[in-house]
Amino acid sequence: MPDKNHATVAVTGVTGALGSRIAARLAGHGVPQLLVGRSPDQMPELPGAQRRGPAAYADAADMRRALEGASTLILVSGHRTGRRLEEHATAVEAAIAVGVDRVLYVSLVSAAPTATYLNARDQWLTEQFLAGAGIRHTVLRAGFYASTPAALANEEFVVSGPATTGRAAFVTHEDIAAVIAAVALDEGPRSEHDGATLEITGPEALTLDEAVTRIAAATGRPYRYEPETLEEAFARRWRLGMSGEQIETWISWYQAIERGEVSVVTDVVPRLIGSPATPISNAAWWPAPNTARGTAEFRRKRS
Numbered sequence: 001m002p003d004k005n006h007a008t009v010a011v012t013g014v015t016g017a018l019g020s021r022i023a024a025r026l027a028g029h030g031v032p033q034l035l036v037g038r039s040p041d042q043m044p045e046l047p048g049a050q051r052r053g054p055a056a057y058a059d060a061a062d063m064r065r066a067l068e069g070a071s072t073l074i075l076v077s078g079h080r081t082g083r084r085l086e087e088h089a090t091a092v093e094a095a096i097a098v099g100v101d102r103v104l105y106v107s108l109v110s111a112a113p114t115a116t117y118l119n120a121r122d123q124w125l126t127e128q129f130l131a132g133a134g135i136r137h138t139v140l141r142a143g144f145y146a147s148t149p150a151a152l153a154n155e156e157f158v159v160s161g162p163a164t165t166g167r168a169a170f171v172t173h174e175d176i177a178a179v180i181a182a183v184a185l186d187e188g189p190r191s192e193h194d195g196a197t198l199e200i201t202g203p204e205a206l207t208l209d210e211a212v213t214r215i216a217a218a219t220g221r222p223y224r225y226e227p228e229t230l231e232e233a234f235a236r237r238w239r240l241g242m243s244g245e246q247i248e249t250w251i252s253w254y255q256a257i258e259r260g261e262v263s264v265v266t267d268v269v270p271r272l273i274g275s276p277a278t279p280i281s282n283a284a285w286w287p288a289p290n291t292a293r294g295t296a297e298f299r300r301k302r303s
């Protein structure tokens with residue numbers, strides 16, 4: 001039974017890897033939840049949670065209906081569409097319109113207007129929008145996922161890209177979800193996290209070679225990392241059938257690592273959840289090869 005002492009939290013992205021983990025944690029704490037998204041029939045069944053929708057971020061009326069009754073909105077950033085700011089802004093405005101008083105926005109580490117990783121640029125735009133939206137909010141910048149190198153591997157467990165010595169502080173989905181749940185559970189009328197930007201990272205910054213070697217040791221599978229030149233990286237992805245935009249986006253992921261833009265290690269995980277951040281070797285989840293968004297699916301489209 002939901003604990004009546006908790007205010008209702010709306011969580012988006014619950015059909016995905018991160019939102020589902022956040023919602024499961026909040027359910028474990030007895031928080032009443034509204035699970036909001038485009039496909040209610042694919043949402044998890046959780047104690048104390050109502051499924052709301054279909055509601056896409058860009059649909060103001062559906063979002064208002066879905067968010068009715070929530071005090072806090074946890075907004076998991078949507079997929080990159082070229083209109084992500086508009087989509088996120090519409091979702092936040094819908095929340096304000098129905099009386100939500102706090103937004104926790106899941107952004108991306110290194111978010112900046114000139115970020116090397118293209119996905120981090122419109123995350124920054126949403127952060128700027130939120131800063132001026134007139135609602136209590138916290139920005140939770142997720143580090144690069146510990147799961148991504150495994151998802152980027154090919155059928156032979158080879159991960160290849162244009163990065164050699166650069167490092168990333170890879171973080172697990174579980175640690176990100178635990179931090180976000182901890183901030184959501186800080187429910188007073190004021191919180192030290194109001195207006196804050198928290199960068200959620202793993203415990204150490206690893207090169208891709210180190211990260212992939214650790215994934216191999218943890219899984220017993222023959223993952224290995226092979227650096228590519230920029231030219232090799234473009235040409236190989238093109239031959240695989242990826243679109244120009246997807247090639248550019250994935251190459252920018254490797255280059256952000258190479259340029260040191262995602263290597264900072266913060267104390268956010270230990271400070272907020274009271275235990276050390278999880279090393280990549282202890283991640284609970286390794287996606288299958290060729291499952292990174294915008295790689296396998298684009299290969300299928302052009303083949």
Ligand SMILES: NC(=O)c1ccc[n+]([C@@H]2O[C@H](COP(=O)([O-])OP(=O)(O)OC[C@H]3O[C@@H](n4cnc5c(N)ncnc54)[C@H](OP(=O)(O)O)[C@@H]3O)[C@@H](O)[C@H]2O)c1
Binds near residue numbers: 145
């Ligand atoms: N930190 C990192 O390394 C990293 C890596 C990849 C992505 N990200 C970002 O973090 C977000 C969450 O990551 P994840 O691992 O949970 O991704 P995921 O498994 O792909 O889940 C994304 C979730 O967002 C929902 N969503 C996307 N666009 C939406 C829209 N316009 N309106 C309503 N719902 C929408 C999806 O719903 P549907 O089921 O309806 O599609 C899904 O539930 C991603 O969406 C992306 O912005 C971060």
